[in-house]
Amino acid sequence: IGSLLMETGGNVSIKCEKSGYVADLDFKIKGWWGEYNKVGGTVKKIGSDEVLYTLDGHWNSVINLTDCSTNETSVFFDSKTSPSMPKIIPPEDQQLEYESRRMWTNVTKALFANDLDAATSAKSELEDEQRKTTKERHVLDQHPQHRLFYLDPNGRWTYRYSKFNTYEPGTPEDNDLDSVFSGLPRDIGRMVQGGPQPNPAEPFAPSPVSSPPPDNNPPSDAQAPTVSS
Numbered sequence: 001i002g003s004l005l006m007e008t009g010g011n012v013s014i015k016c017e018k019s020g021y022v023a024d025l026d027f028k029i030k031g032w033w034g035e036y037n038k039v040g041g042t043v044k045k046i047g048s049d050e051v052l053y054t055l056d057g058h059w060n061s062v063i064n065l066t067d068c069s070t071n072e073t074s075v076f077f078d079s080k081t082s083p084s085m086p087k088i089i090p091p092e093d094q095q096l097e098y099e100s101r102r103m104w105t106n107v108t109k110a111l112f113a114n115d116l117d118a119a120t121s122a123k124s125e126l127e128d129e130q131r132k133t134t135k136e137r138h139v140l141d142q143h144p145q146h147r148l149f150y151l152d153p154n155g156r157w158t159y160r161y162s163k164f165n166t167y168e169p170g171t172p173e174d175n176d177l178d179s180v181f182s183g184l185p186r187d188i189g190r191m192v193q194g195g196p197q198p199n200p201a202e203p204f205a206p207s208p209v210s211s212p213p214p215d216n217n218p219p220s221d222a223q224a225p226t227v228s229s
Contacts (some may be wrong), residue, residue: 004116007036015046022046027059039063060139 009029015022028034037060043053055076065076079149095102103126109194110119137144149157 005122006111017046020046021052023055025055037061 007028007029010027012025012027014023014025021043022045023041023043027041028038029039030036030038035058039055039057039059041055042051043055044051051068052167053068055063055064056066058077059076061079062075063077066073080102089101092102092105097103099110106122107119107126108123110116136142146157148151148161149159152158
């Protein structure tokens with residue numbers, strides 16, 4: 001059958017109410033035939049079935065954009081020349097108990113060691129524990145409060161601390177930790193900035209944080225990579 005490897009697969013829809021366009025992307029897994037890291041997609045007007053542009057290429061190298069009205073193709077994305085925003089991440093031992101990087105640390109270490117069997121085992125162990133915890137909460141009729149997201153009237157999980165400042169690379173705000181973390185719960189910002197201790201009287205247990213008015217900005221859906229052979 002061959003060695004296991006990691007692939008990114010799934011569908012993503014990006015809608016912009018301001019421009020009136022929607023892009024539907026399909027991240028494709030290789031399967032028995034084809035290529036690795038392929039992505040394709042279409043761009044339409046919201047509410048229309050007419051395809052205005054098509055996207056095709058590899059998400060880790062070059063993606064081309066084709067204008068359906070002229071059949072002209074141009075480079076839409078090139079990973080070698082496109083700038084990236086650096087991540088600002090607190091050390092793992094300072095992260096909260098349920099932060100993804102800390103929870104998935106054994107999976108990550110196994111992947112870096114190129115040990116897919118250990119990664120699969122660690123992944124299964126973590127997911128089994130999550131299923132067990134969910135079942136126990138259901139039996140006890142417990143409803144945990146969510147610290148970072150809330151369910152809006154449209155049924156969408158929405159991030160509580162969204163900021164809408166325009167990102168401008170190279171500006172003083174680009175590397176300003178006070179700006180980057182000012183919208184986050186204080187116990188998260190504290191891990192990086194050494195800020196004040198959270199107030200136990202504030203809401204959203206089990207890790208109390210301040211609660212600014214929620215923004216109507218749904219979070220991006222994250223999908224775990226697909227393990228295939």
